[in-house]
Amino acid sequence: MQKNLPGLAILLLFLFTIPSIAVEAGKDFSVPPPPFTEGIFPCSSCHASMGTNRKKRELKDEHAEIRMHHAETMRWCLDCHDAKNRDKLRLYNGELINFTESHRLCGECHGNIYKDWRAGIHGKRTGYFMGPGKRTYLLCAHCHDPHEPKFKRMIPEPPPFRPTDRRNAK
Amino acid sequence: MPNKNYTRREFIRNLSVTTLAGLALPLLSSCSREEVEDFLQKHYLEMNEDEKKQVIAKMERRYFEQYGRKFQISTKEALPETLWGYGLELSRCIGCRRCVYACVQENNQSRYARQLHWIRVLRLKRGNLINLEDSEHYYAPETVPEKGFVYLPVQCQQCQNPPCVKVCPIHATWQEPDGIVVVDYNWCIGCRYCIAACPYKGRVFNWSEPHLPKDEVNPNVHYLGNRPRMKCAVEKCTYCIQRVREGRYPACVEACPTGARKFGNLLDPKSEIRYIIERKRVFRLKEDLNTEPKFYYFFES
Numbered sequence: 383m384q385k386n387l388p389g390l391a392i393l394l395l396f397l398f399t400i401p402s403i404a405v406e407a408g409k410d411f412s413v414p415p416p417p418f419t420e421g422i423f424p425c426s427s428c429h430a431s432m433g434t435n436r437k438k439r440e441l442k443d444e445h446a447e448i449r450m451h452h453a454e455t456m457r458w459c460l461d462c463h464d465a466k467n468r469d470k471l472r473l474y475n476g477e478l479i480n481f482t483e484s485h486r487l488c489g490e491c492h493g494n495i496y497k498d499w500r501a502g503i504h505g506k507r508t509g510y511f512m513g514p515g516k517r518t519y520l521l522c523a524h525c526h527d528p529h530e531p532k533f534k535r536m537i538p539e540p541p542p543f544r545p546t547d548r549r550n551a552k
Numbered sequence: 553m554p555n556k557n558y559t560r561r562e563f564i565r566n567l568s569v570t571t572l573a574g575l576a577l578p579l580l581s582s583c584s585r586e587e588v589e590d591f592l593q594k595h596y597l598e599m600n601e602d603e604k605k606q607v608i609a610k611m612e613r614r615y616f617e618q619y620g621r622k623f624q625i626s627t628k629e630a631l632p633e634t635l636w637g638y639g640l641e642l643s644r645c646i647g648c649r650r651c652v653y654a655c656v657q658e659n660n661q662s663r664y665a666r667q668l669h670w671i672r673v674l675r676l677k678r679g680n681l682i683n684l685e686d687s688e689h690y691y692a693p694e695t696v697p698e699k700g701f702v703y704l705p706v707q708c709q710q711c712q713n714p715p716c717v718k719v720c721p722i723h724a725t726w727q728e729p730d731g732i733v734v735v736d737y738n739w740c741i742g743c744r745y746c747i748a749a750c751p752y753k754g755r756v757f758n759w760s761e762p763h764l765p766k767d768e769v770n771p772n773v774h775y776l777g778n779r780p781r782m783k784c785a786v787e788k789c790t791y792c793i794q795r796v797r798e799g800r801y802p803a804c805v806e807a808c809p810t811g812a813r814k815f816g817n818l819l820d821p822k823s824e825i826r827y828i829i830e831r832k833r834v835f836r837l838k839e840d841l842n843t844e845p846k847f848y849y850f851f852e853s
Contacts, residue, residue, distance in 0.1 A: 502824045503639075503832075506811035511824070513799035525811070533810065535695040539649035543667045544690060550666050 413521050416481045423481075425468035434465050451530045462487060462528070488522045586610075595723070596736040596775065608775065615780060619764070621771045625779055628797045630730035636791050636846065637731075637825040639814035639834070640705060642681075643852045646810055647673055647696045647703030654807030655707075658792060659778040660770055662762030670789040671804060672753065674704040707804075708733065708754035708789035709837060709845030716746035716755060725786070730797075731818075731846055732790050734776035742784035751838050752845075755788045791815070818846065 428444075438458045441448065450457070464470045470478040471487050479486055489496030498504035505525065509517045522528070543550045558566075583591070589610075594603060608625045615623040652671045655661070661668045674687035678700050687704070697703070714733050717725050724739040725746055747755045761783045773779040774794035781787050792802035796815070805813040816823030825848070828834060832850040839845075 501827045503641075503814060503827055504811065506808065507824075508801060508806045510799045511801055511816065515799055520811075525809075533646070535697070536646060536648045536809070538647060538691075538693065538696045539653050541649075541690045541692045542652075542669050542672070543664070549664045 413482065413519050414524065416484065416521060417524055418481075423469070425463075429468040434460075436460060436465070448529050451532065452528065482521075484528070485522050488528075590738075593738055595739050597726070604775075611779070615771075619766050619769045619771075619780070621766070621769050623771045623773060623779070626772075626774045626794055626797075628774065630728050630732075631797060633817075633819055634730040635818040636710065636796055637816060637818040637829075638710070638791065638847045639816075639825050639828040640847070640849050641812040641814070641852065642702060642704065642849050644810045644812035645673075645703045645705060647675060647691070647698075647701070648809060649673055650807045650809055651705060651804035651813065654803045655789070657768065658770055658795075658803035659790075660762075660764055660773070660780045661787075662758065662764060662781075663768075664763050666759050668756045668758070668762070668787070670754075670756065670787070671705055671707040674706055675701050676704055678702050704849070706752055706754070706837065707847075708750075709752050709843070709847040710789075710791060712844035712846060713842060715749040715751070715841075715843060719745040719749040721745065728776070728793075732793055732796075733788070734790055734793065735786055735788065736776070737779075737781050737785040737787070740785045742786065744786065746786055751841055751843065755786050758783050758785050758787065 436458075462471055464472040464478055467478060469481075471481060471484060472478055473487060474490055485496065485499065489499075495504050499522070502519075505522070506520050507517060508520075509515060511517065526533070593607060596604075599607065604627055608627065611625055612623050615621070652669050652673060655670050656663070656668075659670065661670065672689050674684065674689050675691045675698075676683070676687050680686060681702060681704070684704075691698075691701075710731055710733055712727075712731065714727060717727055717733060721743065722739065722741060724741070725733060725735045727733050742757070744757055747757060758781055762781055764780055769780070770778065772794060774790075774797070777790045777793035792800075792804075795802055801815055802813075805815050814824050814828060816825035818825055818829075820826065828850055829848060832852075834848040834850040836845045836848060
């Protein structure tokens with residue numbers, strides 16, 4: 383295990399610093415790396431030496447900033463995060479997936495939206511929509527905080543000047 | 553004495569030709585050669601490749617003098633088999649106006665005195681969507697979205713049957729083969745008939761020389777799109793012609809933080825816009841006017 387550690391670190395670095403390619407329904411598109419809080423990944427760097435406590439509780443020492451507003455009455459961390467391998471997410475059928483493929487996990491409940499997202503209707507694509515240019519496809523987690531998916535209210539840009547506004551005169 | 557009898561008709565003809573030449577001489581000699589060239593510049597659609605190249609070289613030089621940046625003026629023609637269409641999901645728009653300012657940045661609009669925007673975000677009372685007269689576009693709350701309101705961004709709808717093109721007395725505005733309605737800013741005389749004819753308020757007018765800060769200029773421009781305009785020219789949204797003809801999303805699509813804006817080729821059955829038209833509840837603004845807009849608003853159903 384000790385011997386493999388540098389190799390693992392390089393692999394993870396490689397996985398999360400360059401935009402990875404998600405393969406979905408025979409279609410390749412690039413997604414930017416998942417929006418982790420700085421220094422939080424890999425999770426196993428802390429969790430590997432810790433026991434598993436499956437009890438639902440208020441988190442005080444670590445992850446205290448996480449507000450759970452995502453069907454919180456019936457959900458807990460380990461419904462999505464795998465208990466044994468903390469660097470992975472867990473689908474219903476027990477399959478472990480990387481954080482770069484988190485859309486598969488979201489799609490298990492939000493099927494209709496997932497269908498639209500794959501077609502490019504829900505969510506956002508930037509770059510080139512045709513031709514050889516690069517297209518970037520954002521993951522669900524880039525716009526929605528998975529723990530608190532509702533959009534935050536925003537400060538709007540200023541309104542246009544009225545015709546009588548002094549800034550509109552010479 | 554040569555015995556030549558001038559008829560009255562010949563006399564008048566010679567006289568008028570001489571007078572015209574005599575009048576034109578001081579008129580043209582009072583302008584520089586460049587000004588004469590500008591005055592005689594052809595309509596964009598009538599220029600051949602060489603003439604286009606000359607005009608563009610001249611413009612690039614002038615823009616460099618004015619803005620201190622090397623401009624790339626494209627004259628890329630419409631791609632074959634394309635007809636651009638736009639989709640906007642009203643249930644997702646939160647009225648944050650990010651699109652408005654992304655458009656200003658991309659398309660080199662005048663920033664102040666007068667400020668010109670190609671996108672106008674209307675705020676309507678929820679349940680009152682068809683009553684555009686009650687809309688407000690100067691709304692300025694602390695945060696958006698506000699309770700009880702919906703937002704309806706309006707820009708040029710790129711009508712397939714555009715009334716603005718019909719009324720232009722000099723054909724300075726026309727529809728390109730890919731459906732984009734464009735303006736030749738040099739040919740435009742500023743009569744503003746098109747502004748009066750547009751039912752969507754999609755066009756704006758340069759009442760003065762545009763105020764465009766040097767450090768905010770976007771030098772990647774298209775001749776029919778976002779090149780810096782001059783006083784007395786009418787301008788409008790072109791779906792970011794300089795981007796979409798390269799296959800790139802318009803600036804407003806990329807700026808939208810909620811992903812409400814969609815874009816695609818109406819002739820491609822696999823495009824995003826066709827998916828929307830086939831599967832969502834879409835409507836177009838003021839369909840009863842028979843303008844056939846290529847701008848589809850839709851709701852999450």
